[in-house]
Amino acid sequence: MDCAELLDWPAKLRLLDGFRQRENLSWSAPRLHLVDLQYSDVRLDKGLYNRLVARGSMKRLVTEHQVLSAVENPPTDTRAYFRGECLRRFGADIAAASWDSVIFDLGGDSLVRIPTLEPLRGSKAHVGALLDSVDSAVELVEQLTAEPR
Known part of the structure; x- marks a missing residue:
């Protein structure tokens, strides 16, 4: 085939x-x-x-409109939600974002890497409330890196 x-x-x-x-x-x-x-x-x-x-040698599975919509609206049921929301909310504080991490530049001596290795962690159900509860990238990173109580 x-x-x-x-x-x-x-x-x-x-x-x-x-x-x-x-x-x-x-x-x-x-x-x-x-x-x-x-x-x-x-x-x-x-x-x-x-x-x-x-020239018709590739069949598209989605329309150009769907692609452009996905750029602005990542799926809510995967780690793309966390990555996309971080970029939307805190873009000025992000040095890089990839499949496996979001890297924050919070003005200190070093960058802070938040791993996103699990595809289903980072969904809206998983991190939506956390993202809604913080006002800055600094607060988000503090929450994510805090020692469990």
């Missing part, structure tokens, strides 16, 4: 392998690495993924 029209990684592999074979390149060739980066370029006029969508 070919899933390259539905899933990102097989589509990217197909594209890279086709380019590699056409140009007679090794997998370590710098030109191939550039194509790899260009595939994921989010600019509509530059990204190779977007070109595949435009």
Whole structure:
């Protein structure tokens, strides 16, 4: 079963392998690495993924409107809720955010990393009341890092 029209990684592999074979390149060739980066370029006029969508080689599972809505409204039942709400409420105090952590810059000598390793922890049900109870990133970090009583 070919899933390259539905899933990102097989589509990217197909594209890279086709380019590699056409140009007679090794997998370590710098030109191939550039194509790899260009595939994921989010600019509509530059990204190779977007070109595949435009020519009908990729089937989108969600609409562009749904994607843009998800950027502003993360799901409430996963750790994306915590990450998204931290960015929305305390964006100026966040140095970085990724799948596995939110890193706060609270003006001290070091950054504070809050791990988000469990996909289902950080949901609205799990941290919503805590987020609603604090007025600043400092308060949130204090609550999250306080020793249990």
